[in-house]
Amino acid sequence: xxxxxxxxxxxxxxxxxxxxxxxxxxxxxxxxxxxxxxxxxxxxxxxxxxxxxxxxxxxxxxxxxxxxxxxxxxxxxxxxxxxxxxxxxxxxxxxxxxxxxxxxxxxxxxxxxxxxxxxxxxxxxxxxxxxxxxxxxxxxxxxxxxxxxxxxxxxxxxxxxxxxxxxxxxxxxxxxxxxxxxxxxxxxxxxxxxxxxxxxxxxxxxxxxxxxxxxxxxxxxxxxxxxxxxxxxxxxxxxxxxxxxxxxxxxxxxxxxxxxxxxxx
Amino acid sequence: xxxxxxxxxxxxxxxxxxxxxxxxxxxxxxxxxxxxxxxxxxxxxxxxxxxxxxxxxxxxxxxxxxxxxxxxxxxxxxxxxxxxxxxxxxxxxxxxxxxxxxxxxxxxxxxxxxxxxxxxxxxxxxxxxxxxxxxxxxxxxxxxxxxxxxxxxxxxxxxxxxxxxxxxxxxxxxxxxxxxxxxxxxxxxxxxxxxxxxxxxxxxxxxxxxxxxxxxxxxxxxxxxxxxxxxxxxxxxxxxxxxxxxxxxxxxxxxxxxxxxxx
Numbered sequence: 411x412x413x414x415x416x417x418x419x420x421x422x423x424x425x426x427x428x429x430x431x432x433x434x435x436x437x438x439x440x441x442x443x444x445x446x447x448x449x450x451x452x453x454x455x456x457x458x459x460x461x462x463x464x465x466x467x468x469x470x471x472x473x474x475x476x477x478x479x480x481x482x483x484x485x486x487x488x489x490x491x492x493x494x495x496x497x498x499x500x501x502x503x504x505x506x507x508x509x510x511x512x513x514x515x516x517x518x519x520x521x522x523x524x525x526x527x528x529x530x531x532x533x534x535x536x537x538x539x540x541x542x543x544x545x546x547x548x549x550x551x552x553x554x555x556x557x558x559x560x561x562x563x564x565x566x567x568x569x570x571x572x573x574x575x576x577x578x579x580x581x582x583x584x585x586x587x588x589x590x591x592x593x594x595x596x597x598x599x600x601x602x603x604x605x606x607x608x609x610x611x612x613x614x615x616x617x618x619x620x621x622x623x624x625x626x627x628x629x630x631x632x633x634x635x636x637x638x639x640x641x642x643x644x645x646x647x648x649x650x651x652x653x654x655x656x657x658x659x660x661x662x663x664x665x666x667x668x669x670x671x672x673x674x675x
Numbered sequence: 676x677x678x679x680x681x682x683x684x685x686x687x688x689x690x691x692x693x694x695x696x697x698x699x700x701x702x703x704x705x706x707x708x709x710x711x712x713x714x715x716x717x718x719x720x721x722x723x724x725x726x727x728x729x730x731x732x733x734x735x736x737x738x739x740x741x742x743x744x745x746x747x748x749x750x751x752x753x754x755x756x757x758x759x760x761x762x763x764x765x766x767x768x769x770x771x772x773x774x775x776x777x778x779x780x781x782x783x784x785x786x787x788x789x790x791x792x793x794x795x796x797x798x799x800x801x802x803x804x805x806x807x808x809x810x811x812x813x814x815x816x817x818x819x820x821x822x823x824x825x826x827x828x829x830x831x832x833x834x835x836x837x838x839x840x841x842x843x844x845x846x847x848x849x850x851x852x853x854x855x856x857x858x859x860x861x862x863x864x865x866x867x868x869x870x871x872x873x874x875x876x877x878x879x880x881x882x883x884x885x886x887x888x889x890x891x892x893x894x895x896x897x898x899x900x901x902x903x904x905x906x907x908x909x910x911x912x913x914x915x916x917x918x919x920x921x922x923x924x925x926x927x928x929x930x931x932x933x934x935x936x937x938x
Contacts, residue, residue, distance in 0.1 A: 602713070
């Protein structure tokens with residue numbers, strides 16, 4: 411995988427340029443993904459209008475959801491869909507013939523996508539902030555912790571999406587699984603409500619499953635609501651789930667490739 | 676009568692198309708049930724924190740969720756696929772196929788709005804009806820036949836406004852074929868999943884007067900709970916009527932603006 415980094419870089423740049431050409435379409439996608447957290451933001455803004463909910467004030471809810479939109483978009487894994495499609499359509503053949511690991515193809519669409527989506531999401535968040543008055547009491551120390559948490563969250567969501575997409579090697583349609591995954595993220599990664607606001611059984615489930623560590627956890631770190639033990643536990647869970655997911659990815663990749671018998675011309 | 680016969684034919688043809696993919700049924704069922712679970716859990720999460728907001732409590736919000744599922748299903752059964760065929764990616768306006776459709780001996784607005792049908796979303800229609808019924812049982816005190824009749828009236832108003840909105844966004848294609856305005860509406864439509872009372876004032880205003888997506892579910896749910904005055908119901912009927920006529924004129928205007936895409 412380490413060979414030909416220069417080729418990988420060229421691929422990233424060319425994909426990025428291709429994506430910028432079609433940016434209005436991707437802005438539309440970004441708009442669609444932004445709506446659900448925006449709805450939650452509005453609802454919790456109204457609910458917390460008179461008194462704090464589970465220790466969170468109105469302006470803290472606003473800050474939480476504005477960051478949620480950013481982190482959600484930054485960690486969103488398109489590989490979920492594009493890799494599955496590549497396997498189904500036979501485009502995978504072309505990827506395998508390239509003197510680069512197909513991994514680079516996934517990374518290049520990820521990076522290209524992030525830049526294009528951010529061009530849309532950041533202005534919207536900046537526009538919403540003065541209307542809704544977020545409040546954030548963050549320290550340099552929390553920002554410094556936020557960066558690794560965000561990076562781990564992205565890696566986790568990326569490889570988690572990757573291994574799920576690779577199931578397309580066996581079932582030519584893994585879309586139903588992806589839909590389930592998206593629904594779980596909606597509920598357990600802090601989109602419907604921040605984890606602290608969820609009823610106890612759901613909150614416990616959120617802490618055990620990997621989804622919280624894909625979006626919510628970095629934001630919780632940044633907002634500074636976590637105790638030292640909760641912080642350490644969170645990072646441990648993130649790293650643990652990442653290792654597990656990497657292992658899963660490698661196993662599925664090896665076996666899948668052996669099983670793969672080039673669909674399409 | 677001729678139009679009804681035409682619609683019946685459209686339904687038959689669509690049904691034959693859909694029966695070709697039977698595995699899809701189970702996937703759609705699974706997805707619908709999941710959607711239902713998330714929808715109900717979201718409402719539960721809100722109302723474990725507060726008892727009521729701006730007059731909305733758990734049961735009335737549940738009634739609204741049922742209405743949302745019903746309207747979403749109606750949209751997915753007929754208006755969605757029909758408009759998608761017209762203005763979606765590779766739609767008729769885009770490919771120039773519309774030239775042939777225009778030459779058919781039936782009104783263009785009917786062809787545009789009711790030619791293609793999907794049947795799997797009937798699952799959502801049943802689920803939505805179930806949720807609404809569950810909410811009715813929860814709301815047992817003060818529930819009367821009058822409320823249910825008012826609910827049905829308000830539901831028809833909701834469908835009318837939904838149709839007018841979809842037609843409006845679809846008509847925009849005649850001016851800008853690449854706009855994909857219907858996709859923008861997909862996002863905005865999700866706003867109807869919660870009552871207007873759960874949104875901040877300016878959002879409520881926008882969803883009532885600018886893009887009246889909020890009304891289409893809030894009105895029926897309010898009728899069911901008895902929060903809707905007869906005067907509001909009457910005024911919304913008139914309003915919805917004017918709206919759908921105005922949008923139809925707008926669609927005709929767009930059609931005249933259409934200058935074929937084929938070479």
